[in-house]
Amino acid sequence: MFITQSTTKNTHFSSLPDDLFAAIEDLKKELNAVILVHYYQEPDIQDIADYLGDSLTLSRQAATTDADVIVFAGVHFMAETAKILNPNKLVLLPDLDAGCSMADGCPPEEFAAFKAAHPDHLVVCYVNCSAAVKAMSDIICTSSNAVDIVNQIPKDQPIIFAPDKNLGRYVSEQTGRDLVLWDGSCMIHEIFSEKKIVQLKIEHPQAEFIAHPECEAPVLRHADYIGSTKALFEYSQGSAAEQFIVATEPGILYQMEKHMPHKQFIAAPATGNCACNECPHMRLNTLEKLYLAMKNRAPEITLPEDIRIAALKPMQRMLEMSAQLSVTKSMLSSV
Numbered sequence: 001m002f003i004t005q006s007t008t009k010n011t012h013f014s015s016l017p018d019d020l021f022a023a024i025e026d027l028k029k030e031l032n033a034v035i036l037v038h039y040y041q042e043p044d045i046q047d048i049a050d051y052l053g054d055s056l057t058l059s060r061q062a063a064t065t066d067a068d069v070i071v072f073a074g075v076h077f078m079a080e081t082a083k084i085l086n087p088n089k090l091v092l093l094p095d096l097d098a099g100c101s102m103a104d105g106c107p108p109e110e111f112a113a114f115k116a117a118h119p120d121h122l123v124v125c126y127v128n129c130s131a132a133v134k135a136m137s138d139i140i141c142t143s144s145n146a147v148d149i150v151n152q153i154p155k156d157q158p159i160i161f162a163p164d165k166n167l168g169r170y171v172s173e174q175t176g177r178d179l180v181l182w183d184g185s186c187m188i189h190e191i192f193s194e195k196k197i198v199q200l201k202i203e204h205p206q207a208e209f210i211a212h213p214e215c216e217a218p219v220l221r222h223a224d225y226i227g228s229t230k231a232l233f234e235y236s237q238g239s240a241a242e243q244f245i246v247a248t249e250p251g252i253l254y255q256m257e258k259h260m261p262h263k264q265f266i267a268a269p270a271t272g273n274c275a276c277n278e279c280p281h282m283r284l285n286t287l288e289k290l291y292l293a294m295k296n297r298a299p300e301i302t303l304p305e306d307i308r309i310a311a312l313k314p315m316q317r318m319l320e321m322s323a324q325l326s327v328t329k330s331m332l333s334s335v
């Protein structure tokens with residue numbers, strides 16, 4: 001049984017400094033720390049990031065940082081990914097309970113049985129999975145590079161794609177490949193309301209509807225553009241449109257509005273009446289907890305070394321394959 005260990009949780013807020021931003025800056029210098037922040041974090045945390053990005057950007061930063069301490073403001077599997085790449089660094093997660101419904105929906109024991117039932121298949125796993133599931137994979141991918149990575153695999157090679165069936169279906173459509181899909185999904189991206197989005201499009205006929213591929217097929221079929229969180233941000237920068245309906249976790253809207261104040265961004269609505277599109281796992285991290293994690297050097301992410309080594313191989317494969325793609329793309333764009 002695989003267990004990720006950690007030290008104590010940060011639950012005592014009694015002695016917080018008046019200026020948390022300044023205190024975090026001081027601790028950053030003292031620890032030689034780098035703060036990696038996912039787009040789905042609250043605005044205050046986004047503002048103190050050394051690197052802000054999606055999973056691929058942050059994985060690349062984690063792979064190349066020379067800091068001694070990595071403070072990962074994201075969810076558990078992301079901090080684990082940083083630890084896989086940096087066994088000798090202290091990796092801190094502000095709230096250890098910041099998990100992920102998609103990663104939790106792919107238990108290692110059940111995934112091992114699924115893999116055993118498809119012995120000739122190559123295993124491509126979305127980075128949103130535990131270290132133990134990564135350790136059973138051949139290649140890791142992110143929503144930024146999943147299509148390109150599957151396209152690099154020989155056509156006659158059967159593939160398992162896990163754990164997100166929605167991203168898997170999208171990759172299958174884009175590549176023309178039959179993929180064996182694990183039946184998992186994201187609790188945030190699967191609850192967008194197709195009906196309300198269609199209504200919004202009618203009310204805002206000039207708006208472009210842009211969506212993350214973790215959304216379900218009935219929502220994606222209305223999209224003018226589909227891409228990773230970073231790709232949605234970049235698309236909205238390049239587009240001539242002035243209005244966008246955005247179907248992904250609304251944390252990215254903070255960056256969109258900050259960088260494009262002249263454009264309007266409307267968060268796509270969920271089914272029901274709640275603001276359910278904010279990821280409750282991501283939002284467990286707060287600036288206070290981040291400060292305490294740095295002050296206490298805890299909670300720390302640790303991994304059994306055999307799991308870490310096995311998970312490193314498919315991570316490196318992804319970084320190599322996506323680096324090759326970047327080189328090819330930059331060569332193509334320069335001719």
Ligand code: SF4
Binds near residue numbers: 103
């Ligand atoms: S938004 Fe979805 S995939 Fe991302 S951490 Fe939250 S539950 Fe997991």
